[in-house]
Amino acid sequence: MMTRAARRRAQNGIFVVLCGIATVIALSALVMILWTLLSKGLGGVDTMIFTRDQPAPGSPGGLRNAIVGSLIMCSIGMAIALVIGILAGTWLAEYGAGTKYGQVVRFLNDVLISAPSILIGLFVYEMLVAPFHGFSGYAGGVALAFLATPIVVRTTEDILSLQPGALREAGMALGASRAFVIRKIIWKAARTGLLTAGLLGFARISGETAPLLFTSLGSQFYNADPSQPMASLPTTIFQFALSAYDDWQRLAWVGALLIAVAVLFINIVGRVLARETHRK
Amino acid sequence: MARTDTASPQGAPPGHATGEIVFRFACAAAATFLLAALAGVIISLFIGGLPAFREFGFGFLTSTTWNPVTEVYGAAGPIAGTLITAFLSLLIALPLALGVAVFLVEFCPARISGSIAIAVELLAGIPSIVYGMWGLFVLAPWFAAHVQMPIAMHVDPDTFLGKLLGGTPNGANIFTASLILAIMILPYMAAVFRELFLTVPPQVREAAYGLGCTPFEVIRAVVIPYVRRGMIGVVMLGLGRALGETMAVTFIIGNAHGFPHSLFDSGSTIASTVANEFAEATSDMHTSALIALGFLLFVITFVVLAFARLLLREAKV
Numbered sequence: 001m002m003t004r005a006a007r008r009r010a011q012n013g014i015f016v017v018l019c020g021i022a023t024v025i026a027l028s029a030l031v032m033i034l035w036t037l038l039s040k041g042l043g044g045v046d047t048m049i050f051t052r053d054q055p056a057p058g059s060p061g062g063l064r065n066a067i068v069g070s071l072i073m074c075s076i077g078m079a080i081a082l083v084i085g086i087l088a089g090t091w092l093a094e095y096g097a098g099t100k101y102g103q104v105v106r107f108l109n110d111v112l113i114s115a116p117s118i119l120i121g122l123f124v125y126e127m128l129v130a131p132f133h134g135f136s137g138y139a140g141g142v143a144l145a146f147l148a149t150p151i152v153v154r155t156t157e158d159i160l161s162l163q164p165g166a167l168r169e170a171g172m173a174l175g176a177s178r179a180f181v182i183r184k185i186i187w188k189a190a191r192t193g194l195l196t197a198g199l200l201g202f203a204r205i206s207g208e209t210a211p212l213l214f215t216s217l218g219s220q221f222y223n224a225d226p227s228q229p230m231a232s233l234p235t236t237i238f239q240f241a242l243s244a245y246d247d248w249q250r251l252a253w254v255g256a257l258l259i260a261v262a263v264l265f266i267n268i269v270g271r272v273l274a275r276e277t278h279r280k
Numbered sequence: 281m282a283r284t285d286t287a288s289p290q291g292a293p294p295g296h297a298t299g300e301i302v303f304r305f306a307c308a309a310a311a312t313f314l315l316a317a318l319a320g321v322i323i324s325l326f327i328g329g330l331p332a333f334r335e336f337g338f339g340f341l342t343s344t345t346w347n348p349v350t351e352v353y354g355a356a357g358p359i360a361g362t363l364i365t366a367f368l369s370l371l372i373a374l375p376l377a378l379g380v381a382v383f384l385v386e387f388c389p390a391r392i393s394g395s396i397a398i399a400v401e402l403l404a405g406i407p408s409i410v411y412g413m414w415g416l417f418v419l420a421p422w423f424a425a426h427v428q429m430p431i432a433m434h435v436d437p438d439t440f441l442g443k444l445l446g447g448t449p450n451g452a453n454i455f456t457a458s459l460i461l462a463i464m465i466l467p468y469m470a471a472v473f474r475e476l477f478l479t480v481p482p483q484v485r486e487a488a489y490g491l492g493c494t495p496f497e498v499i500r501a502v503v504i505p506y507v508r509r510g511m512i513g514v515v516m517l518g519l520g521r522a523l524g525e526t527m528a529v530t531f532i533i534g535n536a537h538g539f540p541h542s543l544f545d546s547g548s549t550i551a552s553t554v555a556n557e558f559a560e561a562t563s564d565m566h567t568s569a570l571i572a573l574g575f576l577l578f579v580i581t582f583v584v585l586a587f588a589r590l591l592l593r594e595a596k597v
Contacts, residue, residue, distance in 0.1 A: 012494035016387055022379025023388075023396070026470065029463050030403045033414045040417075087310035095307060105311045108318050110589045114517065116524025116581055118551050119321060122558070122574045126324040146317060153314065179303035207407025210526040210551070214559045234409050238527065241413050249417075256410045267405050271398070 034260075041257030044250050049258075053222045054236060057245035063255055065222040066236040069137065072226055073216060074206055076141025081148035081201050086194060088149075089156025094182055097161075106157070112150040120146045121211030129215060137226030140216025147208060148201035155200055159193030160186060192273050199270035206266070207259050209234035233259055322578055329572030331565060340572065346537040346553075348561070353569035355576065357538045361547040362577070364454055364540065365529065366522035369461035373518060377466050381473030386495050397474055404467040412531030415460040420451030420532055423459075428544055447544035452534035455543045460532055461522045469518040476510045476595060477503060510595030516588030524581050526551040550577040 002010070048062040055061025088105070096102030124143040129135055163186050171181035187194065212218070218235040219228070233255050240252035332353060333340060343354020380400065384393045428449035435442045447453055480503050488502045504511070534546025535556055548556075550573045561567045 008494050008497070012496040015496040015499075019379040019383040019387060022376045023383045026376050026380050026400070026466055027396070030400075030467065032418075033406075033411065033463070036414050036418050037410060084310045084313055087307045088314055091304075091307035091311040095304060096311060102311075105314055107586075107589060107593070109314050110593075111582065111585045112314065112318060114520050114524075114581075114585050114588075115321075116526065116551060116577060118524070118526045118554055119325065119574050119578050119581075122328070122554065122571055123321040123324050125558075126328050126571070127320070149317075150314070177297070177300040179300040183303070203405055207409065209407070209409045210555055213555055217559060234407065234527075237409055237413070241409075241416065241531070252413065256413055260406055260410050263405055263407060264402055267402055 037253070037257050037260055040250075040253040041255075044254040045257070049251075049254055054220055054231070054240075054251070055247070057243070057248055061251070063233065063236065063251060063258075065219065066231045066233045066255065067258075068222065068224060069216070069219070069231040070206065070233040072224065073137050073140040073144055073212070073230060073232055074202060076138065076226060077144030077148055077205050078198060078202055080142065080145035081152050082198055084145075085149045085152025085197065085201065086156050089153040089197070090160060090182060090187075092153065092157040093160035094178070094186070109150045109153050113154060116210075117147055117208055118210035121213065121215055124211065124215050134227075135215065135217035135229040137216050137223075137228065137230035140212050140230060140232065141226065143211040143215045144205040144208060147211065148205045151201045151204050152197045155197035156194060159190045159197065162193070163189055192276060196270045196274045199266050199273070203263050203266040203270065207234055207263050209238055213238070322575075322582075325571055325575040325578055329568055329575040331568040332572040335565065336569075340569075341576075344539040348557070348563070348566050351563060351565050353565070355550075355569075355573055357540070358548050358550045358553045358573060359576065360539055361454065361533065362523055362549040362551070362580075364547075365458045365461055365533070365549055366519055368455070368458035368543075369465060369522045370515065370519055372458065372462035373466045373469055374515060376462075377469035377473055377514075377518070380466075380470040381477055382499060384470075384474050385477040386499065397471070400467045401471045404471055408464065408525060408527040409531075411460055411464050412528035415456065415528060415532040416452075419460065420456055422451070423456050424449045424451035431544075444542055445544050446542045447546070449544075450534070450546075452532055452546055453544045454533065454540050454547045457529050457533040457547075457549075460528045461525055464525060464528060465518045465521050468521060469514055472514045472517060472592075473511070476507045476514060476592075479510075479596060480506045507595060509591045513588045513591030513595060516584050516591065520581050520585040520588060523584065524551060524577060526555050530555045550574070 048060060050062060050064060050067065052060070052062035053065040054063060088109075092102055092106055092109075096105065121143050124139055124146065128139040128142060167185055167189060168178075168181055171185045172178065176184075212232050212235050216232060216235070217229040218239065219231045221231075223230055237252045237255040237259070240248040240255070243249065336343070336353060340353065340355050341359070342356055343352075344356045345352050345354045346357055347353070384397055384400075388396065428447070428451065431445050432449050435445060437443070437446055484502055484506065485498055488498045493501070529549050530552040533548060533552055535548050535552060536546035537548060537553075540547035554570050554574055554577075557566070558570050561570060
């Protein structure tokens with residue numbers, strides 16, 4: 001017969017162990033994935049990856065067309081997302097903070113952050129691809145913009161809300177308009193944070209595959225003209241990984257490694273910058 | 281904040297008030313653009329799916345036939361696949377995510393806890409296609425050889441268990457898709473759970489410890505009741521992610537049309553069906569049926585995510 005105290009101790013001990021086991025299971029699953037990625041991808045990284053376009057099965061080649069396509073479409077997406085996202089985030093933090101409309105916008109923006117990306121792809125297909133009868137890099141970029149914007153909005157609002165009210169009061173006391181204070185003082189003080197907002201948005205879209213499948217479609221040729229169908233790293237990986245050719249599958253692993261490393265790197269930089277902003 | 285923003289003080293440079301109005305208008309327009317985007321998504325998906333809804337009516341939801349050759353489309357298969365994989369993945373990920381979050385907040389030394397938390401959050405950002413490739417090339421073959429084969433050999437296919445776990449042992453099925461989904465939503469849910477637990481005021485916790493509670497009792501009797509609504513929010517958020525996740529599932533679910541007959545049967549989800557077929561759909565009705573599927577997915581995820589956000593908003597996470 002256990003005493004009550006002993007039973008409670010035992011109960012607690014089991015609980016601690018279970019939580020520890022959960023953590024070990026979670027971390028080991030993730031370590032296994034990263035390990036597979038490194039062991040299958042690292043051996044294939046060479047200069048050809050960046051200098052040659054995707055090959056026919058059986059011949060040597062690289063991922064240049066996919067990398068260039070990804071960079072172009074992500075740039076288009078980020079250009080749109082930064083303008084709209086920073087302005088909307090600014091409105092939420094500076095003008096709409098206490099209003100009903102502000103609450104609605106903030107709420108729907110949070111919902112948009114987690115909305116399935118494939119639906120954004122369908123939407124852009126309906127808006128841009130079907131009416132103009134053509135898959136294009138522009139359509140792909142716009143789809144990515146819809147995915148990055150809510151993240152930029154959220155981060156911008158958070159960062160601007162952290163700026164001390166005294167900054168605003170000081171500016172306005174000197175007779176500057178509110179818009180002037182926001183642009184020249186608040187944005188300037190928060191510039192590292194705004195950079196973080198951009199980086200987090202970029203990290204989100206750089207690995208996106210689903211919305212590109214039917215907006216930019218993909219292309220096997222080198223193409224720097226966004227009005228044409230355009231290859232991207234994720235869609236090329238998708239195509240190569242599901243192919244029956246060993247060398248295509250090898251290239252898919254290299255591509256997956258490149259994307260994962262890029263996303264991790266951008267996220268870490270964003271995080272470090274964000275921490276510095278918070279410390280100020 | 282003082283509402284003096286539009287009043288232009290004397291001596292201000294010319295164009296001052298106009299600049300203010302233009303800037304303010306631009307900001308408000310950008311915010312409104314977000315609303316328009318969301319409305320645009322739902323309206324365009326509805327209009328795009330309308331021909332399919334008209335043609336098949338309510339049967340679109342209940343029919344399991346999906347046949348591009350005869351142009352007959354029913355969504356019951358992908359809908360079932362979506363719901364089953366999402367709930368199954370939640371069932372696997374929820375206890376693990378809770379365990380990780382509790383471990384990080386309560387038991388782990390602060391220094392290590394911070395690093396593990398950051399690692400977990402970073403992993404939540406890894407693209408879904410990477411998880412998909414791992415699932416296809418590592419998890420599926422292992423699962424086929426070490427789980428499906430032994431079960432197929434030892435379990436009588438006529439029993440309930442045999443029916444539940446029947447299917448071609450190739451590793452690409454509803455269950456492995458749920459496993460991959462669970463691994464994907466786990467870091468994400470653990471991170472939000474952790475933030476949620478950190479919102480519990482330390483005084484409340486310390487008071488319970490002061491009464492002599494064990495950590496287990498503090499969590500069960502103080503922490504969890506304090507954040508209960510938020511916890512439902514995290515669960516819904518995980519569910520929303522699992523419902524809409526596309527690439528990883530497309531890699532590993534086997535992409536079979538129709539209603540899945542067992543847990544180890546190949547199937548499809550709404551997202552995987554759209555990803556697989558949309559670019560190749562040749563007839564207008566096929567395209568419309570796929571967009572109609574998208575509309576259904578949007579409605580389901582919107583309700584789930586909106587509910588999640590409402591609960592989390594109250595919990596201030």
